[in-house]
Amino acid sequence: MTSYTAINLIKRPQAGPISSELFEVVQKPIPQVGPGEILVKQNHMSLDPAMFGWMSPDTESYIAPVELGTVMRSSGVGEVVASKHPDFQVGDRAMGMMGWQEYALGHGAGFNKVEVPLPDETILSIFALPGLTATQGLFNVGKPQQGETIIVTGAAGSVGSLVGQLAKAEGLNVIGVVGTDEKADWIVNKLGFDGAINYQSSELDGQLAKLAPNGIDLYFENTGGPIQNLIFERMNAHGRVVVCGMIADYSKPVPSPGPNWIPIIKKRLTIQGFTMPDHFAEVPSLLAKLTPYVMSGKIKHRSHVLEGLESAIEGLNLFFTGENKGKLMVKL
């Protein structure tokens, strides 16, 4: 093997599904490592909703978009196969922003050794972007209090499923909003959510009233969509809304309107958006907060693993259809 496959972004996405026209699949020679460099063979590559932001031409976004003609950005886990870096040995496991490619060359910055004896799927499902995002959003933005009621949209998703389990471990009443009955069953019966609502079912307001008889104190938003209005109406005074994702709107030519703002005044709500790139300096403290929950067995996950690098392209559309079951990733 002297060459490897990589996928470059060559066109910005428009509204609608992601198509293969946005990408080119290229062969590259496997590089030699120079002084201070490591070469990682990637084994599992993460797919995340944040990628729609990274591909977008919006210069106001929170992180520079992927330059056209360069490899698509992503995080992954792999094995060090060559090293001239003092901190990495051949055979070490490493994670980092490796991109859509079989091999990644780096200077060590942005790569971390994986020392916990957990499978790649667990690392990418919990200790990478989803877990960091869930921990930052729930604890540092949402400030949950024991006995409160939280509602989480996209509750079977990579971030939402962790938010709900962490909140449950903190003693909150936890309601999840999902898009299929199978997901509703999973979050209640496997993850321990107190209740689930399939937003495609009827009588949403009645279901909300039943599951949140004392109103909603904390609303963790991963999706957007019309249920926003019903949740807003049931927020308690001084409620907090953590805005983490709006996947329901990323592929729409015209994003849906949000709820009217009168409840923001009447209930003195605080609504706060956040993204992880603002908080990369806090990663060590976030991991320190998250790890005990995981090690004590309180956090379950499931992975939806696609096979082969090129499956990533079509795989992104699973975020729009909601057909992925668990944390989406690609096995190389």
Add this chain to the structure above:
Amino acid sequence: MTSYTAINLIKRPQAGPISSELFEVVQKPIPQVGPGEILVKQNHMSLDPAMFGWMSPDTESYIAPVELGTVMRSSGVGEVVASKHPDFQVGDRAMGMMGWQEYALGHGAGFNKVEVPLPDETILSIFALPGLTATQGLFNVGKPQQGETIIVTGAAGSVGSLVGQLAKAEGLNVIGVVGTDEKADWIVNKLGFDGAINYQSSELDGQLAKLAPNGIDLYFENTGGPIQNLIFERMNAHGRVVVCGMIADYSKPVPSPGPNWIPIIKKRLTIQGFTMPDHFAEVPSLLAKLTPYVMSGKIKHRSHVLEGLESAIEGLNLFFTGENKGKLMVKL
């Protein structure tokens, strides 16, 4: 004179203009003061958008609604005409929640002596609800920084006009949104705003771009309405939105939708609603913050004075039409 006029709320408002059917005008005997009581003859009575909340049946609201069959709630300034209270002498000026009536009896709690030698109009325009609201919202919620750009809706209103002038005194670039050219002229040429936009004119986005070339850091919302979307699009990263009023929606049967939430994530916005009843304990510190600006001549105001108690009923509709010029009040 042995009797006086009072106006009771007898019916809750529905969507649409306020009508006289909601009220009954009654004559009451002027009471004798008992031990610890004072009797105030009210001279000027304030009309405020908050009254729509006080009349509303919504039990989730931030302050108990006015009970049907009792006098309509309002603040006012008057003269003590009888006192068996050690802190008040006949002839003292007092302000407080006096209601829609010519005389108010109280135990002293909720009444404050007015010691500053300023006319009633100034007291009600600056040192009552509008000034407290502007000071709390701008400084404690909005946290303005010198050099930032703020946009204020309802900028010729009782709260908005103060917010803009306080922000200007703090060294911000201040843009006001108003509903008439006369108001635009007033806030720029008399109050010192850096720019004004009449939301009824065209090319709103072009006007915004010109007045806020570096984007908007702080958005003080008094009105709601479609310009929300344009402002949202121009918010800077880590921008703050202070939600103080939604007067454009209070009289609508179906409130208008708000902006889509994608900018909340992309720009990591914080949107916070507040109302003064949560902050009555902070009134002394708010007045201490506000007073030096007023005494140094940095805060101008104008009053729109209606004549006679019963003018209050129809007067409330001026908030919906935006026809009031300055702080709305009634001279008794």
